[in-house]
Every structure is written in structure tokens, then in C-alpha cells.
Amino acid sequence: MLSESYDPSSLEGKWQEAWEKRGVFNAPDPDKDPLKRPKYYCLCMFPYPSGEIHMGHLRNYSIGDVVSRYKRMRGFNVMQPIGWDAFGLPAENAAINRGVHPREWTLKNISQMQRDLRLMGIAYDWTREVATCLPEYYRWEQLMFRRFYEQGLAYRKKGHLNWCSNCETVLANEQVHDGKCWRCDGPVTTRDLYQWYLKITLYADQLLKDHEQLKAGWPERVLEMQRHWIGQSEGCRIQFAVENSKDVIEVFTTRPDTLFGVNFVTIAPTHPLIQSLVSDAGVKKIIEMLSDQVKVMDRGKPPEKKEGVFTGSYCVHPITGERVPIWVGNFVLMEYGTGAVMAVPAHDERDYEFAGLYKLPIKVVINPAAGAKAEVGKAFIEAGILVNSGPFTGMKSEEAKSKIGEALEKKGLGERTTQYRLRDWGISRQRYWGSPIPVVYCDDCGVVLVPEKDLPVELPKDVAFTGKGGNPLEKVETFWSVLCPKCGKNARRETDTMDTFVESSWYYARFTSAQYSAGPFEKRAADAWLPVDCYIGGIEHACMHLLYSRFFHKVMRDWGYLSSDEPFQKLLTQGMVIKDGAKMSKSKGNVVSPHAIIEKFGADTGRLFSLFAAPPEKDLDWNEKGVEGCYRFLGRVWRLFYQFHAQLASPAGTPDLSSLSSVLHVIRRKAHWAIQKTTDSIEETKFNTAISAQMELVNEVYLLMARDAKAFESPQGRFVLREAVGVLVQLLAPFAPHLAEELWAAMGNQDFVATSVWPVADPKLLSDDTFLLVIQVNGKVRDRISVARGLEKAQVEALVKELPKIKEQIAGKSIKQFVYVPGRLANVVI
């Protein structure tokens, strides 16, 4: 028995329970699906369990839920899992600030957020839930680390690293924002530490090339960002022998064609050869100064002005044999290329500026090609024709690039290579709350992997969190004091833990067989489910997470763990939730809690608004009035249904539909139009327009009700009404699933609307015999008439010319042209 007014609180919990009890959203593996449906793996980026769900989550999961509920109704075997990205710094900070153990804090947050997600009614397969902080999960990561190491894909090196003294942890370059720690905003200094690295650079080429496979499903701007992040450039490594020394300075250049224009070589202040090249103590000091500046630059800020100093040493030009002075420049980065550049001031802007600053010679070796022009007082950086370049004079830049490269290769003084901007991924973190790196250091044996049988290396529970003095694990002797697995002597366990991006690099694969206990995941299941068909999350992950997981996927493929090349077929990046012009955040005090919204209006309303207010990829402006509007719409649906629920409660029979009254015909057409529009909009991931189509359908029915209340009483009227309302309920099901389920049941259906078959529009009801012809004169709309389809241009022209309004316009003027677009408009050009 339906209540008179829409009361979400009385029905949402009921349906959530019913779905879960019947396991409606639990997906059998595709190769074991009794219904043999095609698979659809829909995944939202899993949350960090920070405590409460926020609006960004509500939005993210509402989007994912529309996709997965829609696909299910379209006949797919949909798997939408959920889990927890549960390692990370906030838990450790909570331990420091509030004395709660990170594990307790995290697990408590998880159970809180599980409740929240259930309240939202998201269609999750809870049987596949994972939490990355549990040994059942991270043990496999340790196993994979072993493989990385065994295959030379993991290595240790001392690095010049960003150090946050606040968090007492190393930060990746990309985790430093404005010279501050991205998480705590504390100041960043530098430190030299041994770190574990994963060789993502080895896959740079593939990560770039396989963009080809992603073109159709990923937003172009994300690919663009990754392209820049990987930063491929073709060029040459060239060796400049240091005069009177065995040392060699190697440079990388994308312009070997300008080799004869080298006036000097500039090396980074942190270049390893500095000590041997610079003798004078005063000069050393300046270089130290420069070196400090480069450290600043490493953190994201270029030096205000170029500075440099002559080392006093020379090197030898690889082809001409000329003496080339060696300078140190504060703008040369040790991290990119070789830490040294050949300076060609005539054809490089930075070198030009530097040469001007220190009054260095500028030798022109490229002339503009015919038609092009060089500007006076500037470097000519484009390609052209070589001059003053010995045997290469007269060649075009492109040709010279390969010819000079060849010549260098012959002499053994250079090679053509591809250079990447991408750096290897440092994964060591000096933190407690992460997966231990399964390594032991032995004085005799060196680096020794923890044997597979001893995995997982579990985090000790009894640890003190003071917030001072580095990683708490270093103070747990029972943890780090171990016997060498190889020789049995006293040894020391690695106390660094892994970057949490490691966990999120393969969780999507774990979901395919979350309970599997013989490996990270079962190959059969992974191959059955992967790649993820639709991956949904924030654009901020464009370069880090989305590159790391692509890298992991390829490595796992090469190990034979799975067979696909790419993890995510389609990527949907969603915008931020904004309120009063700023991102919703605690610090800004403009947070609206999803809880409050669910309590006041129900989950359906919250979901609906987050989908209606903006298309997914755009920022969403939170507006309480708009939320009320969505609530009103659902109420309108409810009242419409309530008014007729006696008629709607059972099937309407099959009356003759060939002679419908015009109002009923209009309703039918609108219902089928709404099916088509909603379907198209969802396919294009424009959920806002899908919802507006449903609103239009409701408005149409209301209008008829107001004008001809008895129209629905005839057998045909009953049929049309039931068809329209039934369609509406189904179209609404991915957006407002609880309400839809309630009304579906009230229509006498025994199954769930969630598993019902998505309606299909009747094409006959989508087109019309006539259309509204727009008539323009010189491109300006002057009239509109309804005309039959299929008229010839001449017929239309005759028709148009007789219209009084048009006659008036063309009186006394000659017609230059008559444009007719069938089905749309006519334009009279006078």
C-alpha cells in the first residue's frame, strides 16, 4: 500500500536490504555466468578511508552506479566492486595526535564508510571487498616486489630527495607543491638517502605507444598530460672529452644539426665531474651557491635569473677538435638527460641569453630556409639550412640530424637515442603505515630478499607513535633485528614501507578474485574480467596513479599474470564539487555532508542532484535550492503514480492502438522519445540531459492530466499511462533506484527493476510525417510552418514564396539563392 506522499526514509533502507539479501549485485565470473551475459567491469577509484563520506565520493559513486545499473539492465553481467585504499599518512597522523593505533583508526573508518555507502544504495558486489592494509592483500605486493627485484625492475640507489621534516618522509617530486609537502604543507628540504626504485622508465616507450589503444576511451587531455609527463624526445648523446683528462662530458641534444655551433658546454652544478673540473677555491664556492639554487629548482621553482661560472677547464669538440670552454649553469638539471648541455647560443634561447650575460661568442650555423626569416637580437631556433658546418654545410636540418648522428656513431663519440623526461618511481617511505618492503640487509650477503615462504612480512602492532625521530619501525627491534635468510647471521630488516600508490596500482586486478589465496589474483578470473570497462575518478590522478597502474599492468602481463595490455578501457574523469566558488573542503568551512542530505531528502535525491547539476567531467556547483528541485521532481513522480495507482497496479491489457486520440498519441511519443534520449545521454555519459528528458516526460503527463483528466480512463488511456509510467520508472532506476524499485513493485512486478530489461524505443514513434520548417530570409528566422516530409526543393520553394511574411520580405527584391535543408530549414537569399 503506497503512502500518499513521497517519504524516502520509509523505503530506501527496505530496498537496500532486499538487494543485498538476494545478492542482486553479486557478479559471477564471466566464464561461469549461467546466463552467459557479456561482462562489464565498472570501477570507481577506491576511497581512502578518512572517516566520513564526502560530496566528492557521493558524486563519484553516483556516476559509477548509473553506469553499472544501466549496463546491468542492458543485459551485461556487471561487476562493480568496492574496497579501501587503506594505507597512508593520515592514519599515522591520527595515531600521533590522538593516540589511536593506525589500524584501529583505519578499520573504524572503513566500517563507518561501509555504512555510508550502503545508505547511498550503490550497487556493489560486497563479496569482493578488499582493504589494502590487511596482510591478505599486501602479502601479494611483497611477492611482486620480489619479482621486480629478481628481474632487475627494482633497484636501490642513493638519491637527492625531497625531505619533509614534518612528516619525516621522502616526497616524490610530484608530491611537492610550491616547495611544500603536498599533504602537510610543511617546508621541504633535501636529503640524500638510499631508496628503492621501480624501473618505470623501462616501459616509457610502451606507456606512450599504447595510448593508441586508449584513444577511443580516454579523454584526450589526460593522454596529453601523460604524453608530457613521459616527455619523449628524439636526439643524440654526444661525448665531449675533457682536455688533459680521461673524463668525458656527455650531453644530450635534440639538435645535433647545430653541433658546429657549439661555443661552450654547460654542466649542472651537481654534476659529478665538478670536483675535478674546478680547481680554484673561490670558483668552487660560487658553484656551491649555484648548486643550492638548483636544489630549489628541483622543488619546482626555477631560479629567478640565469647564473653561471667558467670552470677553467676545456673539452674537445667531437668533430672539429676545437677547444670548448666548460661552464657551470644554474639552469641545467642533473635529473634530466645527462646533466650537461652543449651550448649553441645562436640557435637556443637559453644559451643565447646565457651567452649574452657573460659576453660569450655566438656562432651561427643554421640559416633560415627560403621564405623564413631570422629575427635580429634573438636565437634562431627553427630548422633551416646548415652553414659553417664543414662537410654538412648546405644540408637541411632534418638531414643533418641523422648524418651528424651517423658520423658521431662512426667515431664512437655519440649515438642517436630517445630521451624521456619520466623518472623511475621511488617507492620507499619512512613510515609505519604501509606495506613492509620484504628485504633484509646482511653485512656479508648484502641485499637479501625475504624468502617467499616467510611472506608476508607483517607490520608489528606494538609500536610507539611520537611523531618524532623518523619511522616508528626503526624503534621496534623485534621487527628489524633478524637473521639473514641466506647465511643465518645477524642482519637488519628494511624498515621503509612502500608508497601507497603501489597498492592502488593493482587492486583492480585483485577484485577479479578477491578471495584467491594462491597468488595476487587468479589468471582465469583476471582474463575474464579485465580490462576494466569503465574507470571513474578524479582528473588529479591523470599522471601518477593512472601511469603507475598502467606500468604495473604491463609488468604483470609480462610475468604472465594476465593477458591484456591495458588496465582501463574507458576513463571517466569527474570534476570537483564546488560550493560558493571554492572547492568543498573542511579548511574552507563550506562542507555539506552527504549524511545531512540523505537524512533530509533521501539518497535518491542526493544522487539525482549530483548527476543533474553538471555533466560528470565538469565541476559541480553545490546548491541547496537545486537539491530541493530534484526532491520536488521525485515527489512529482510519486504523486503522479499515486494518483493513478489503482489503474497502474495491474497490466492494462492490449487495446487497439491504431486510433489513439491525439493527446494519448503525444504521450506515447514522448515516452518513447524519453527512452531514446535517456539511452543516448547515458551512452554519451551526459547524465544531466538524461534526467532532463525524464523530467520532460513527467511534465507532459502532468499537462495532459490538467487538461483532460479523463483521458486515461479508456482502455487505451490505461495502456498509454501504464506504458509511460512503466518506462519512466525503468529510466529512473539507475538514478533514483529506491524510488524506482518501490514503484516497480507497486505496478505488480515480481522482479527487481534493477534487473529488468531496459526499454527500447519504437522507431515508428520517434519520427513524424511532418516537421517544423524554419524559414529564414538572409539567415534570419522569419517564419515557421509545418510541412510534410519528402517534399522536393521546388515544391518547398513555391510554398515558402507564398507565405505572407516572406512575401513581404522579398517584395521588390530578387532572389539570389534558395537553400533547403530537408527536415530542417529553408533560407531565401535576396
Added chain:
RNA sequence: GCCCAGAUGGCGGAAUUGGUAGACGCGCUGGACUCAAAAUCCAGUUCUCGCAAGGGAGUGAGAGUUCGAUUCUCUCUCUGGGCACCA
């Protein structure tokens, strides 16, 4: 500085990809219902001139292509995001 994205009523946003600009929602105005209010239903709502019929302007600014431009091209301004002396 470089790269990417964007700019449409009072507001959030539509527009079949070159063909009626402003769907849908919010807000506002008026009406019905009510003793009244709320809720609900109906109507109107880009600006501007006009009593009206009707005219004019209009998608950040300026130019261009076209019968026709929110859509394509160029220049500029602003906003958001990313990267940064990348050789």
C-alpha cells in the same frame, strides 16, 4: 614562460556537431486552491524599443570563411588545471 581545458540569461546548465540559441532545473512574477500560510497545480520569464502587432541586439572581445557560426579559422582578454630554464 610553455601546454591543456573553458567562457552561453539573474544562477546551474541545453543545443541533433554548421541549420529555430537558451531544453531541463533553480530563482523571480502572476494566477488557481486556502480564512491565511505552506505544499501543490497552471501560466510567464535573454535583453531592449513598443499598449500591441512587430522590430532590433544577443553565446568573453575583434576579425574571417559561409546562404547561415555557440559550433570552423586567426588574433586578443579573462578563468581553471597541469608542467617548468626538459637541452
